[in-house]
Amino acid sequence: MLRIGIFGAGYLGKFHIQNWLEIENAEIIGFYDPSDGAAEKILSEFKIKRFEDPEKLMDQADAVDIIAPTTAHYSICKMAILKSKHVFVEKPLANKMEEAREIVNLVREANIKFQVGHVERFNPALLAAKAYHLSPMFIEVHRLSQFNPRGTDVSVILDLMIHDIDIILSIIKSNVKNVLANGVQVLSDTPDIANVRIEFDNGCVANLTSSRISMKKMRKMRLFQKDAYIGIDFLDKKTEIIKYKTPDDKNVFTFDVDTNHGKKTIAVAAPAIAANNAMKMELESFATAILENRPTEVSEVDGYRAMEVAHLILAKINRNQLS
Numbered sequence: 001m002l003r004i005g006i007f008g009a010g011y012l013g014k015f016h017i018q019n020w021l022e023i024e025n026a027e028i029i030g031f032y033d034p035s036d037g038a039a040e041k042i043l044s045e046f047k048i049k050r051f052e053d054p055e056k057l058m059d060q061a062d063a064v065d066i067i068a069p070t071t072a073h074y075s076i077c078k079m080a081i082l083k084s085k086h087v088f089v090e091k092p093l094a095n096k097m098e099e100a101r102e103i104v105n106l107v108r109e110a111n112i113k114f115q116v117g118h119v120e121r122f123n124p125a126l127l128a129a130k131a132y133h134l135s136p137m138f139i140e141v142h143r144l145s146q147f148n149p150r151g152t153d154v155s156v157i158l159d160l161m162i163h164d165i166d167i168i169l170s171i172i173k174s175n176v177k178n179v180l181a182n183g184v185q186v187l188s189d190t191p192d193i194a195n196v197r198i199e200f201d202n203g204c205v206a207n208l209t210s211s212r213i214s215m216k217k218m219r220k221m222r223l224f225q226k227d228a229y230i231g232i233d234f235l236d237k238k239t240e241i242i243k244y245k246t247p248d249d250k251n252v253f254t255f256d257v258d259t260n261h262g263k264k265t266i267a268v269a270a271p272a273i274a275a276n277n278a279m280k281m282e283l284e285s286f287a288t289a290i291l292e293n294r295p296t297e298v299s300e301v302d303g304y305r306a307m308e309v310a311h312l313i314l315a316k317i318n319r320n321q322l323s
Contacts (some may be wrong), residue, residue: 002287005061005085006031007054007076008068009042012090016067017046019280026287032057033068058083063113063290065283066090070154074099081106081114088286090117091166092158093303097311100304107300115286115296116303120163121170122278122285125232128239128271129223132230134171136223139206141168144214147187155190156183157310157317161210164221165198166298166306171223174202176309181316186213196313241269 004020006013009031020028030049033039039050051057058064058079063086066076074094080087081103093116094100107114120126141164178199183191193211200206219234228243244264252267282297289296 002026003029003062005057005064007066009033009038013067070095086113088115100307104304113289114300116298118166118298122281123234124273124276125237125239136225137204138224140222141208142218143210144218145212147213156210156212162310165309174200177201181313183317
């Protein structure tokens with residue numbers, strides 16, 4: 001049985017606890033949160049033990065789940081790694097790049113499993129799209145959210161856009177060549193809306209827009225590649241593929257078009273989406289990686305690369321604001 005220690009019992013921490021309680025071969029041994037108000041809610045609802053000393057909780061755990069504020073990620077991660085505890089930490093990996101670099105180096109020297117909570121990797125719409133060969137040369141992303149003071153301790157880049165940065169980096173196996181970015185502080189002290197263009201060495205271009213002051217929610221990614229378009233709706237859990245029909249395409253809507261190379265048949269597919277609980281799936285994958293000695297789905301290096309691009313974007317935005 002995997003003994004789990006929870007660090008952070010706020011809004012998101014509650015959902016992590018709910019999911020851990022449903023995962024086989026895992027047991028929550030307790031939680032730590034310095035806020036008495038947050039702790040009382042967890043004690044009342046889940047009846048799990050509260051630890052006043054974070055180190056004592058860590059000493060009794062096999063693995064820790066860190067859902068504390070981003071500013072606390074580094075210190076808790078470092079403590080856990082030095083105690084040889086397996087670590088799951090919510091995105092972003094850390095608050096500063098130097099902290100993220102040290103975490104990566106510490107994990108490299110330790111015999112532990114480390115996973116970063118990029119939950120959109122487990123979104124069923126994305127999983128359905130990945131069943132197809134993805135090799136896009138242009139990507140367009142819109143991630144819009146209504147304003148919520150929770151989470152404004154970091155910019156919209158590290159709060160929302162980093163999900164899409166991570167997904168794009170997992171799909172495009174090429175180095176980032178150039179970044180263009182602009183952002184505006186509207187209701188907080190950090191950028192609340194941003195538009196970014198990422199150019200890769202292989203010629204792929206990704207255009208991302210993220211906002212946390214929208215009147216409506218939107219989480220869509222569109223991939224354009226040779227002979228195919230793939231649309232992914234992370235919010236409504238839908239995937240659409242439009243491409244030239246092949247003999248393998250079954251039960252798809254088709255129509256013919258005239259091209260310079262003669263008549264072609266276009267297939268429009270809406271693959272079946274397997275309903276899942278993405279958060280539970282990512283926590284289960286972390287537990288499985290430990291129990292079966294497998295690589296984690298989203299490693300510390302993945303988390304670092306997403307942060308690296310996010311901070312490059314923030315530097316570009318800051319430079320534009322000063323000019």
